[in-house]
Amino acid sequence: MSASILFDAPGPKTVARHRVYSVISLLALSGLVAFAVWTLYDRGQLEYELWEPFVSPAYIEYILIDGLLETLKMAFFSIIFAVVFGLVFGVAKLSDHAVVRWPAWLVVEFFRAVPVLLLMVFAFFLLSIGSGPLSSFWCVVISLTLYNGSVLAEVFRAGINAVPIGQSEAAYAIGMRKSQVMASVLLPQAVKIMLPAIISQMVVALKDTSLGYYILAPGLTAVGKPIYLEFRNQVPTAIVITALYVAVNLVLTLIATMVQKRLVGEKKELFVPMVGEVRSERNAPIA
Amino acid sequence: MEAVLSSFDEYLKAFALTIGLFLVSGLLSLIWGTILAVFRVGPVAILNKAAAVYVTLFRNTPLLMIFIFMAIAMPVLGYNFTFVEDWEIAGYNVSAFFVRSTIALTLYTSAFVCEAVRSGVNAVPLGQAEAGRAIGLTFAQSMKLVVLPQAMRAVIPPMTSVQIALVKNTSVAAAFGMAEAVATMRALTNNNADQRTGIFLAFAIGYIIIVEVVSLSSHAIERKVKVAR
Numbered sequence: 001m002s003a004s005i006l007f008d009a010p011g012p013k014t015v016a017r018h019r020v021y022s023v024i025s026l027l028a029l030s031g032l033v034a035f036a037v038w039t040l041y042d043r044g045q046l047e048y049e050l051w052e053p054f055v056s057p058a059y060i061e062y063i064l065i066d067g068l069l070e071t072l073k074m075a076f077f078s079i080i081f082a083v084v085f086g087l088v089f090g091v092a093k094l095s096d097h098a099v100v101r102w103p104a105w106l107v108v109e110f111f112r113a114v115p116v117l118l119l120m121v122f123a124f125f126l127l128s129i130g131s132g133p134l135s136s137f138w139c140v141v142i143s144l145t146l147y148n149g150s151v152l153a154e155v156f157r158a159g160i161n162a163v164p165i166g167q168s169e170a171a172y173a174i175g176m177r178k179s180q181v182m183a184s185v186l187l188p189q190a191v192k193i194m195l196p197a198i199i200s201q202m203v204v205a206l207k208d209t210s211l212g213y214y215i216l217a218p219g220l221t222a223v224g225k226p227i228y229l230e231f232r233n234q235v236p237t238a239i240v241i242t243a244l245y246v247a248v249n250l251v252l253t254l255i256a257t258m259v260q261k262r263l264v265g266e267k268k269e270l271f272v273p274m275v276g277e278v279r280s281e282r283n284a285p286i287a
Numbered sequence: 288m289e290a291v292l293s294s295f296d297e298y299l300k301a302f303a304l305t306i307g308l309f310l311v312s313g314l315l316s317l318i319w320g321t322i323l324a325v326f327r328v329g330p331v332a333i334l335n336k337a338a339a340v341y342v343t344l345f346r347n348t349p350l351l352m353i354f355i356f357m358a359i360a361m362p363v364l365g366y367n368f369t370f371v372e373d374w375e376i377a378g379y380n381v382s383a384f385f386v387r388s389t390i391a392l393t394l395y396t397s398a399f400v401c402e403a404v405r406s407g408v409n410a411v412p413l414g415q416a417e418a419g420r421a422i423g424l425t426f427a428q429s430m431k432l433v434v435l436p437q438a439m440r441a442v443i444p445p446m447t448s449v450q451i452a453l454v455k456n457t458s459v460a461a462a463f464g465m466a467e468a469v470a471t472m473r474a475l476t477n478n479n480a481d482q483r484t485g486i487f488l489a490f491a492i493g494y495i496i497i498v499e500v501v502s503l504s505s506h507a508i509e510r511k512v513k514v515a516r
Contacts, residue, residue, distance in 0.1 A: 021331045043364050110491070110495070115456070115494060118490060118491060125483045210350075234363045238352065238360040
């Protein structure tokens with residue numbers, strides 16, 4: 001049992017009590033589910049016509065190609081650019097030169113503290129509206145790149161700091177230059193530590209593509225609207241679209257877990273706080 | 288910037304709404320998330336599974352979809368929460384939009400709160416609970432006196448991250464009829480397209496101030512409850 005830390009092996013009395021709790025909670029939960037299904041039924045939400053679009057090929061194609069594929073494309077581009085952005089700024093934050101370090105710090109902290117939606121609206125007004133050069137698709141990609149890139153910059157920084165200090169000392173001792181130490185000693189070891197955090201950031205990016213809804217970008221949330229406006233099936237549409245998001249995210253999480261097992265072992269995940277650390281750099285607790 | 292300064296009370300009102308959303312849903316998510324975490328580490332296997340399913344489901348759903356559920360799907364099922372508009376709290380009427388947004392934010396954030404609390408409890412070394420039992424403390428005593436005080440300290444940093452994410456997530460309410468900071472920023476930019484950069488920076492600074500206040504107060508709490516190990 002996962003919670004074995006907190007409990008003694010229960011005696012017969014406790015086992016009996018837990019059984020009563022289980023029965024009660026089972027009843028309560030099934031009551032809840034039954035109530036939800038009954039409400040759906042009562043409001044006519046289980047009628048076949050409302051679900052029909054999700055079994056007719058034309059709409060399935062529309063949802064998968066105009067919705068899921070666009071969402072995945074947005075997430076893919078954002079993550080690729082964000083990794084590059086994060087790598088550049090993460091390394092810049094560790095630079096020995098204050099001229100490089102402070103601007104990088106400012107950029108990273110700024111984009112981490114500002115909501116993605118605010119960035120998106122700004123990018124939309126700056127680059128897309130009227131006769132702007134970019135579509136709202138790319139506004140979503142730009143804002144997600146800036147936000148996730150800044151988060152990844154912190155991940156990279158923490159990951160590089162998590163490499164034992166003896167590694168870089170040894171590298172300097174055999175006469176390597178700073179860039180060599182970074183490129184051939186620190187980064188290869190750090191990537192191993194960071195990979196799970198990078199993949200879970202992908203889940204965040206994928207979920208955040210849905211915010212494009214507010215600036216009329218394509219994607220899964222955007223394809224839902226015409227469907228429920230035409231068929232008046234708000235509830236089934238919301239359920240189907242959510243299920244798609246959850247399925248894709250679960251696949252990504254599964255990959256993250258596999259990668260973590262493969263490369264990091266059972267070690268704990270890298271903890272990266274949302275805003276700048278007040279603590280000293282080297283001693284920052286990397287749980 | 289001028290556009291913001293000339294309608295500065297609107298700016299303040301927008302951020303007041305953002306802070307209101309944050310405080311109410313932050314508090315509710317702390318309560319609901321802790322209850323979920325108790326289910327998650329507790330001895331009843333079914334509640335354990337149920338809480339795990341809840342967390343997986345809500346963590347992998349975009350917040351926007353939860354908002355769509357609350358704002359577009361629930362009214363079809365007959366839950367539009369308009370009855371709250373008859374209530375009056377300290378002279379203000381509660382709007383149904385506010386209630387819907389708060390519920391959506393709470394449901395979403397609770398999943399993350401639950402995970403933070405659970406990781407805090409798991410961070411307490413095994414020997415602590417064992418030692419508690421060895422000197423004859425009951426489960427409730429060892430939880431209250433040994434495990435939870437240590438877990439609470441370990442929970443502070445991840446919990447701060449969750450709450451800061453919540454501050455930023457309140458912006459999603461903009462897409463569903465709340466005139467909070469992002470919606471106001473969008474409306475202002477619409478009317479003053481030539482000042483878009485200034486307006487953006489003004490609203491960004493507002494968010495940064497809120498985020499910094501949350502993070503600094505968490506550091507203050509952390510320092511206050513820190514113990515020598």
